[in-house]
Amino acid sequence: MKELAAGGVPVTVTCRVLKLARQPYYRWLDDPVTAAELAGAHRAHALVAAHRDDPEFGYRFLADEARDAGADMSDRTAWRICRDNRWWSVFGKKRGRTRKAGPPVHDDLVNRAFTATGPNRLWLTELRLIVDTYELADRQGLVSTILWWQDRCWRGIDSQADAGDIAMTRLRDAGAVTHVRTAFQWVSDHRGALERSVR
Known part of the structure; x- marks a missing residue:
């Protein structure tokens, strides 16, 4: 919007076209990173540092480590951040299908071999x-x-x-x-x- 305003387009018109209210835009312009976003970034940084040090820890132990490092959060918040960033314990449950493939659905009745010398x-x-x-x-x-x-x-x-x-x-x-x-x-x-x- 700053570029448009510098080009002569009023902020009011730009906000109307983008269907934005002017007051929240100016509020965001004064403080583009909210306190909640900043706190979330600090929490995520503390959790990833703990996960890097001890990849076998689950989210509860990571939350304890992060709290010891000064990033206060609940276990649920730690779980959400770990889930969103896919930071799992190396000893956690296996992700995806772990079963071995079964027999083929049907037999290969024609025994296809792609080594023919000519079209059969x-x-x-x-x-x-x-x-x-x-x-x-x-x-x-x-x-x-x-x-x-x-x-x-x-x-x-x-x-x-x-x-x-x-x-x-x-x-x-x-x-x-x-x-x-x-x-x-x-x-x-x-x-x-x-x-x-x-x-």
Whole structure:
């Protein structure tokens, strides 16, 4: 608003356009950081310092440590700040699903192997079946769409795993990227035959 006021636009007009009352704006201008926000920042700083020193402590012990350091707060306030910033005890309950994966939902009845030397009849039959079942109008775009999705899939898993996503790292370690890249390579190598099969 200061920039607009310096440009000749009255504060009253700017407040009306932004649907703000003038008095709270001027009150905020005099004191942009409220006492409550400042106290919250001091409490959070004390809690993170205690958490850094003792990561095995839960929020109650962290609150005690913060109170000893001079940041007064209730246990509930400490819990809220810890929850908002995801400062958990290293011995706390496990987050997320910890169960092992069960058996596959269905058996791989066709035993797909992406090491074929040429397009096999099973793949061509499946492609025709997909085209006919869903009555796809753009038959020529099907193989391109398959290639696009395979490319997006393995690149997405790879980039998310590099960014630190635990689930994507596990997928990559399990060989999902290699499997999808192999399938992508196979489809690209046999693209002409696959496109002819869906005409």
